[in-house]
Amino acid sequence: MDKKGLSVMQPVLVAKKLSKKYGKVVALDSADLELYPGEVLGVIGDNGAGKSTLIKVLCGAVIPDSGEILLDGNKVTFTSPIEARKLGIETVYQNLALSPALSITDNMFLGREIRQKGFMGSFLKFLDKKAMADEARKRLSDLGLLTIQNINQLVETLSGGQRQGVAVARATSFGTKVVIMDEPTAALGVKESRRVLELIGEVRSRGIPIILISHNMPHVFEVADRIHIHRLGTRLCVIDPKKHEMSDAVAYMTGAKQPPQD
Amino acid sequence: MNKVSDDISKDLKDQPKFTTDIGEKDQDHHSFDLGEQTTLKKIQHFLHGNPTIVPVIILILSVIAFGFIAGGKFFSAFNLSLIVQQVTIVGILAAAQTLIILTAGIDLSVAAMMVLASVFMGKLSVEMGVPTLPAIAVGFISGIATGAFNGLLVTRLRLPPFIVTLGTWNIFFALVIFFTGSQSIRSSDIEVNAPLLHFWGERINLGGFVFTYGAFLMIGIFVFLWFLLNKTAWGRHVYAIGDDKEAAELSGIRTDRMLVSIYAVAGLVVAIGAWVSIGRVGSVSPTSFYEGNLDSITAVVIGGTSLFGGRGTIIGSLFGALIVGVFSSGLSIAGLDVLWQRFALGCLIIVAVGIDQWIRKVSA
Ligand SMILES: Nc1ncnc2c1ncn2[C@@H]1O[C@H](COP(=O)(O)OP(=O)(O)O)[C@@H](O)[C@H]1O
Numbered sequence A: 001m002d003k004k005g006l007s008v009m010q011p012v013l014v015a016k017k018l019s020k021k022y023g024k025v026v027a028l029d030s031a032d033l034e035l036y037p038g039e040v041l042g043v044i045g046d047n048g049a050g051k052s053t054l055i056k057v058l059c060g061a062v063i064p065d066s067g068e069i070l071l072d073g074n075k076v077t078f079t080s081p082i083e084a085r086k087l088g089i090e091t092v093y094q095n096l097a098l099s100p101a102l103s104i105t106d107n108m109f110l111g112r113e114i115r116q117k118g119f120m121g122s123f124l125k126f127l128d129k130k131a132m133a134d135e136a137r138k139r140l141s142d143l144g145l146l147t148i149q150n151i152n153q154l155v156e157t158l159s160g161g162q163r164q165g166v167a168v169a170r171a172t173s174f175g176t177k178v179v180i181m182d183e184p185t186a187a188l189g190v191k192e193s194r195r196v197l198e199l200i201g202e203v204r205s206r207g208i209p210i211i212l213i214s215h216n217m218p219h220v221f222e223v224a225d226r227i228h229i230h231r232l233g234t235r236l237c238v239i240d241p242k243k244h245e246m247s248d249a250v251a252y253m254t255g256a257k258q259p260p261q262d
Numbered sequence B: 001m002n003k004v005s006d007d008i009s010k011d012l013k014d015q016p017k018f019t020t021d022i023g024e025k026d027q028d029h030h031s032f033d034l035g036e037q038t039t040l041k042k043i044q045h046f047l048h049g050n051p052t053i054v055p056v057i058i059l060i061l062s063v064i065a066f067g068f069i070a071g072g073k074f075f076s077a078f079n080l081s082l083i084v085q086q087v088t089i090v091g092i093l094a095a096a097q098t099l100i101i102l103t104a105g106i107d108l109s110v111a112a113m114m115v116l117a118s119v120f121m122g123k124l125s126v127e128m129g130v131p132t133l134p135a136i137a138v139g140f141i142s143g144i145a146t147g148a149f150n151g152l153l154v155t156r157l158r159l160p161p162f163i164v165t166l167g168t169w170n171i172f173f174a175l176v177i178f179f180t181g182s183q184s185i186r187s188s189d190i191e192v193n194a195p196l197l198h199f200w201g202e203r204i205n206l207g208g209f210v211f212t213y214g215a216f217l218m219i220g221i222f223v224f225l226w227f228l229l230n231k232t233a234w235g236r237h238v239y240a241i242g243d244d245k246e247a248a249e250l251s252g253i254r255t256d257r258m259l260v261s262i263y264a265v266a267g268l269v270v271a272i273g274a275w276v277s278i279g280r281v282g283s284v285s286p287t288s289f290y291e292g293n294l295d296s297i298t299a300v301v302i303g304g305t306s307l308f309g310g311r312g313t314i315i316g317s318l319f320g321a322l323i324v325g326v327f328s329s330g331l332s333i334a335g336l337d338v339l340w341q342r343f344a345l346g347c348l349i350i351v352a353v354g355i356d357q358w359i360r361k362v363s364a
């Protein structure tokens, strides 16, 4: 999509002048971000640039010291990830945030379990395990994660890639507005990384915009529509991956080269 | 009841699912791995998926062993039912303790909470003329409040549960002494003024086996908690918090609120234990159950629940309590001194924690 198209569209998610300090460490320094409908926004930056902090603010896991967040043009404030989730913002955290000792189904529905109908559910609060298992199976196979046979398998028995798949499936099946992924391929092998990149494509094709944080330049350049370069706690610039080389991006990111002035 | 126990045994059988029931295609996929595994590794994996198996095996072996050592006297209906009676209170405390340990916490104050609740029940009904049921209700409220107090300290002050409950153990104990002036409430006074407090101590004879109502209540508590832990979202969240608290929070669980509710539920269970304990002991004694804190932890640990949280079953703690009872009974019938009973129990704890550590390495 071209620049003109973007400027007439209203962004789904906007961050304005977000700041966050940890003691004396400035993790975010008046950082901005815009995410437009249907796009994959890559976020790159050096270690410690504040990428994880930025997305944790966007998904309610960290409360900023100042700044604001707009969702569909409306100001929102999150005091916990639950509130962001309720508004349709789902996150795949860098450490996945899965409970290894629980099953795939339990993990997919953690915090939003389906209860049985009628007395058993409303009074005794019994879970509808069958409905959850069916739903989880459907969502995983929708994403092409057919290697998982038993939906009640414990997450700790899964391979790294399968776990990533569960985390991505959880985020994408509930994320109705925005899906955020922090280093989703960092722990994965070549094949598993490919699978995650395909998943990103599938989510985008459903019209849900994605924020993808990654260290892996080829991955970001492959799937991102725009690339947000983060440096020293703030946005340095946004580049079009079709018009810039990877080596340029790395140079901007590390401060070796001045960013383009547009 | 039958349906329930069926369901539980089905659940115990169901657990090996991911090792045996993985589906044909996946067998293929994993066959290479399996071929490389040693028998020991297989056992390790199996135990990892079935944490309750270890206490069941220990219980069966110890019953057989004590049958040989202590002879027929051990197997008498009288003795076996005595064991069940003796583990009733520790069993109920262990049920409460399991909830806390599953969250990767520990509660050193359960027995003090229980005695405090029983003091409220006894004082109000026997000495202050309050009708027995309201007095019992006050005891329950005391249990919930003291439990929630622990939970609030753990979540608000971010102190380790060990330290919090070490503190509250002393505080609750001091309150007990304050309210009672170190005086026991005598059994005969309870019998006259509030016989309902003795209800759970009533016995029934089932073909030579003598059970107190309290023993049935203990089983009922375990069954109830089993349902709570396995069939409700609340129960799943207990495991999730113990497994990885940060992940649970990021998954949308209000972990602090949950923890307070878990400590409060444990407090309620403890307060039920308080009522049962009056029936069991007869009197309300401020210095009773001094070892109940550690005994409950022992039962939970021997029952296969991991001190690191997130792993274990409530039924395992029932077996753990029974193992402790079988050991004490068997060793004393065999004529061993109390000191050797404690010695054996100590060894059992270390073995249980050692096995847990070994099993946990599977996921590493
Ligand atoms: N919870 C925290 N407590 C203290 N400092 C933190 C915390 N989280 C992040 N930081 C600091 O904030 C800075 C930005 O970190 P982060 O957002 O994780 O960067 P990135 O994800 O880009 O590597 C780093 O200097 C990091 O050490």
Ligand SMILES: [Mg+2]
Residues within 6 Å of the ligand: A051, A052, A094
């Ligand atoms: Mg990071």
